[in-house]
Amino acid sequence: MNKTTSIATLFIxxxxxxxxxxxxAWLSIGITFxxxxxxxxxxxxxxxxxxxxxMGHAIFFGMGAYTTAxxxxxxxxxxxxxxxxxxxxxxxxxxxxxxxxxxxxxxxxLVATIGFNIIFEQVLKNNVFGVTGGPNGIFGIDVVRxxxxxxxxxxxxxxxxxxxxxxxFLIIRNLDTSKYGRALYYINKNEIxxxxxxxxxxxxxxxxxxxxxxIAGAAGCVFAIQYSAVSPESFNFMQSVMFFAxxxxxxxxxxxxxxxxxFVMFVLPELFTEFKESRYLIFGAxxxxxxxxxxxxxxxxTFGNIPTFLKKKxxxxxxxx
Amino acid sequence: xxxVLEIENVSxxxxxxxxxxxxxxKVKPGQIYGIIGPNGAGKTTLFNCVxxxxxxxxxxxxxxxxxITGMEPHKIAQRGVLRTFQNxxxxxxxxxxxxxxxxxxxxxxxxxxxxxxxxxxYKKDEKKQWEKVGELMDFFGxxxxxxxxxxxxxxxxxxxxxxxxxxxxxxEILILDEPAAGLNENETIELTNIILKIKEKGLxxxxxxxxxxxxxxxxxxxxxxxxxKEISQGEPSFVQEDPRVIEAYIGTDDExxx
Numbered sequence: 001m002n003k004t005t006s007i008a009t010l011f012i013x014x015x016x017x018x019x020x021x022x023x024x025a026w027l028s029i030g031i032t033f034x035x036x037x038x039x040x041x042x043x044x045x046x047x048x049x050x051x052x053x054x055m056g057h058a059i060f061f062g063m064g065a066y067t068t069a070x071x072x073x074x075x076x077x078x079x080x081x082x083x084x085x086x087x088x089x090x091x092x093x094x095x096x097x098x099x100x101x102x103x104x105x106x107x108x109x110l111v112a113t114i115g116f117n118i119i120f121e122q123v124l125k126n127n128v129f130g131v132t133g134g135p136n137g138i139f140g141i142d143v144v145r146x147x148x149x150x151x152x153x154x155x156x157x158x159x160x161x162x163x164x165x166x167x168x169f170l171i172i173r174n175l176d177t178s179k180y181g182r183a184l185y186y187i188n189k190n191e192i193x194x195x196x197x198x199x200x201x202x203x204x205x206x207x208x209x210x211x212x213x214x215i216a217g218a219a220g221c222v223f224a225i226q227y228s229a230v231s232p233e234s235f236n237f238m239q240s241v242m243f244f245a246x247x248x249x250x251x252x253x254x255x256x257x258x259x260x261x262x263f264v265m266f267v268l269p270e271l272f273t274e275f276k277e278s279r280y281l282i283f284g285a286x287x288x289x290x291x292x293x294x295x296x297x298x299x300x301x302t303f304g305n306i307p308t309f310l311k312k313k314x315x316x317x318x319x320x321x
Numbered sequence: 322x323x324x325v326l327e328i329e330n331v332s333x334x335x336x337x338x339x340x341x342x343x344x345x346x347k348v349k350p351g352q353i354y355g356i357i358g359p360n361g362a363g364k365t366t367l368f369n370c371v372x373x374x375x376x377x378x379x380x381x382x383x384x385x386x387x388x389i390t391g392m393e394p395h396k397i398a399q400r401g402v403l404r405t406f407q408n409x410x411x412x413x414x415x416x417x418x419x420x421x422x423x424x425x426x427x428x429x430x431x432x433x434x435x436x437x438x439x440x441x442x443y444k445k446d447e448k449k450q451w452e453k454v455g456e457l458m459d460f461f462g463x464x465x466x467x468x469x470x471x472x473x474x475x476x477x478x479x480x481x482x483x484x485x486x487x488x489x490x491x492x493e494i495l496i497l498d499e500p501a502a503g504l505n506e507n508e509t510i511e512l513t514n515i516i517l518k519i520k521e522k523g524l525x526x527x528x529x530x531x532x533x534x535x536x537x538x539x540x541x542x543x544x545x546x547x548x549x550k551e552i553s554q555g556e557p558s559f560v561q562e563d564p565r566v567i568e569a570y571i572g573t574d575d576e577x578x579x
Contacts, residue, residue, distance in 0.1 A: 171437050178443065179429045180436035186412055186423050193410035196372060198398035198427035198490060207433055303470065304416040307451045310458075310467040317465030 007256065015162060019155045027154045028226075029270050034161035035223050037262040040246040041168050041255075042215035047244065048252030048301075049181070050208035051188030053106045056113035057243045059097075059120045060090040060213035062235025064220025066124070069138040069230045070131050079144045079225060086221035087214045094213030095206055102202045102209075117237045124232040137231030141224055154226075161222050168215055172255065175211070176305055184208055185253070185303075242266070242283075249290045251297025260298050325350045325525040326371070326402070326494050331380030333363075333370055333549075340366045342549040343380070348494065348525040353516070355540035355557070356529045359569060363549040364529045365407060368496055371527075372404050373397040384494065399427045403492035405483040407499045407529070413472030417463060417482050418454050420471045424489025425450040457485040461515065477508035481515070488519065495519065497528040501535055513538060537561065545569065 018030050043057040064086040071077040071085055101112045127134035143152040144160070151157070175181035183204045186194040195201055224230050242265055250261020264286050272279040290298060326348040333340045341363040348354045356364050369375045371382055373394035382390045389397050403424070412420050429450055435443040458464040461481040466474060471482050480500055487495055500516070501509045513535055520526060530536050536543070537557045544554040547569040553560050560566055 174439055175436045177447070178436035178439075179426065179431040179446075180433055182419065182422065183426060185415065185419075186426075189412040189414065190410050192374070192394075193406070193412065194423070195374075195394040196398055196404055196406075196410075197423045197486065198395050199423075200393075200395045211436075303414055303419060304468045306416055306418040306468055310418050310451065310455055310464075313455070314465050314467040314469075 004256070011256075011259065012166075015165075019158050024154060027158060029267065031154065031158050031161050031226050032223075033262060033267055034158070034165050035219050035226065036243075036246075036266050037259060038161070038164050038168050038219040038222075039216050040243055040250070040258045040262050041165075041172060042212040042219065043243040044247045044253060044258050045172070045175070045184070045215070046208045046212040047247045048254075048258075049175075049188065050184040050205055051106075052102075052205055052208060053110040054098075054113050054209070054212075055110045055237075055244055056097075056117035056120070056240050057212070057216060058235040058237070058239035059117055060094055060216035061220045061223070061239070061243075062120065062124070062230075062232075063090040063093060063213075064217030065224040065230045065235070066132060066138070066220070067217070068221045068224040069141050072141050073138050074131055079142055079221075080146060083218065083221055087217045090213035090217035090220070091210045094209040098206055098209040102205050114237060114240075117240050121232050121236045124235070132232075135232060137229060139229045141228040141230070143228075144225055157222070157226050160225065164218055164222055169255070171211075171215070180204065180207060245283075245287050247297075249286055249297060251300045254297060254299050254301035257297045257299035257301065264298070324348060325385055326527070327381075327383040328367070328371065329381050329383070331367070331370060331377045331382060333366055333375055333377045339549050341370070341377075341546070344544070344546065344549075344551055346527075346544050348527055350493065350525050351520065351523045352541045353520055353526045353528065353539050355536050355543040356527065356546065357531075357533075357536060357543060357560075358546040358552075362546045364546060365498060366549075367546075368404065368498055368527070368529065371397075372402060372496065398490065401491065401493040402496065403487035403490050403494070404496035405480070405487055405498060405500065407502060409476075409479050409483055411471040411479055411482060411486075414470055416468045417471050417474070418451075418458065418467040420482050421454045421457055421485045421489050422450055424486040425453060427490050428453075453489060457489055460488075460518075461485050475508075476503045477505070477512070480504065480508075480512065484515070484519070493524050495524055495526045497526065497530075499529050499531065501530055501532045509535060 019027055022030065039057065039061050043054065046052050046054045046057070067086045067089045068079065068082040071082040072079055097116050101109055104112060124132045125135045143150050183199050186197065186199060187201055187204055191201060246261035246265045247258065249264060251257025265283060268282050269279045272282065324347045328344060328346040331344050332342050344367060346354070356367065358364055366375065370377045373392050376391040381388055384400055384402055389400065412423065429446055431443060431446055458467060461484065463478055463481050466478065471479060474482065500512055504512060509532060516526065516539055540557055543557055543560045545552050545560055545566050552565045552569055553563045
């Protein structure tokens with residue numbers, strides 16, 4: 001077992017037993033940490049892998065959460081039944097919103113996505129269609145019921161979030177070793193070369209958006225379950241900035257990097273709650289210091305994801321010389 | 322099929338200035354076609370028109386009889402027109418093998434859901450691609466660099482990776498933009514032999530090159546351009562003796578093109 005695998009295993013084991021080690025306040029932070037980590041991973045597909053400067057990721061997270069809330073509170077859907085919608089709705093909107101701007105260069109696209117995020121927040125606050133509940137959001141979301149069991153405890157919700165994180169890991173691992181996943185890297189590393197290899201840039205960028213939105217939407221659903229309420233502030237521009245920063249601070253396209261990023265940007269400020277607002281100094285300082293000292297993130301991604309038979313051959317040839 | 326690539330009366334302007342002017346070039350399968358000319362003559366511009374990076378204002382470009390003028394670059398590449406770049410464009414942080422498999426992109430039938438769930442079809446498809454990458458690395462003698470980041474290789478080896486990546490797409494036209502630029506003498510000889518071996522595969526090769534020794538050795542047919550215009554064309558021995566070519570080359574220097 002190599003170093004990375006052992007660290008990953010250790011992380012998973014610690015996270016699996018975490019609810020038995022902590023009090024309820026920390027369990028709640030643990031759930032949000034897992035949810036935010038999933039959202040950060042989904043942003044990493046768009047920003048870290050495809051290299052798209054998406055500064056509106058909270059939109060898709062929020063759409064997932066609001067879809068669950070609206071369907072449950074206004075239309076009486078079981079929470080479980082809202083999950084497919086919490087995934088599909090953000091996917092559809094990601095394609096509709098990103099479609100017209102996908103060809104834009106990084107900085108222009110960034111400004112456009114900020115615009116989308118501001119519009120999204122206004123739509124929620126102004127109670128458009130009378131279902132978003134205005135500035136206060138939506139309260140009284142049901143508990144999850146599966147086969148007659150009511151999963152109301154924080155421990156149960158923790159494991160839902162944990163399960164979602166494991167699924168996200170699996171998807172990203174599969175993505176990395178597929179044609180689509182590699183195409184995202186190629187586009188990010190050298191767009192002209194990627195084009196010249198027959199890669200349809202816009203198509204794969206939209207794919208990154210759709211996959212990122214799907215995962216963020218699922219995370220939004222768990223977020224709505226955790227707080228049994230949703231409100232516009234949770235999905236505003238500042239939240240998008242946080243997800244953007246997590247990816248860059250942690251390390252683009254790096255699994256451990258994103259976990260570290262989420263920890264630094266979300267859990268550390270929670271550790272210092274007695275410092276009130278000034279604890280966000282950590283948030284700011286972490287961003288500044290990382291960009292200066294480690295421009296590729298705290299734990300940068302490594303490449304070389306190739307089959308063993310090629311690795312072995314290379315090692316043999318190097319050895320013989 | 323007589324010609325695999327037909328460039329007919331193509332002109333390209335930048336802000337009203339002529340970059341290439343009424344060029345006609347026809348490439349046969351199995352032929353190495355040289356494009357030579359002084360710097361700034363429009364050679365790379367011509368290649369950018371063929372590969373869809375630029376759209377020419379006049380004329381048509383046909384690939385296997387199909388009009389590809391003004392098509393998007395990825396669509397032209399999907400049809401089988403692949404290229405390398407004068408100023409090497411590799412995915413530098415990624416390993417050599419990962420760079421080469423990029424060329425397999427158009428040959429793979431993986432769908433979007435294979436990036437989420439790895440089906441048996443995915444495994445078969447993936448295996449086929451990596452085996453091809455292995456073969457290409459053997460062909461170019463770079464197998465030992467399979468897991469090395471492409472950016473860490475010597476210039477000569479980076480050129481090989483770029484060619485291997487283009488060949489992975491099974492092109493019928495391979496466009497080489499100054500393959501010997503920045504290489505030392507030994508590397509140039511090695512590359513010349515590799516290009517001759519590629520030619521045996523029966524594809525058409527178009528190349529820009531300043532190294533005249535290499536051009537004379539490799540090419541079957543040459544077009545000489547200056548200020549975007551054709552000044553001569555023919556077999557290497559003919560072009561070499563053409564007074565118009567000699568005149569164009571007097572007083573010009575070997576600076577960077579583009």
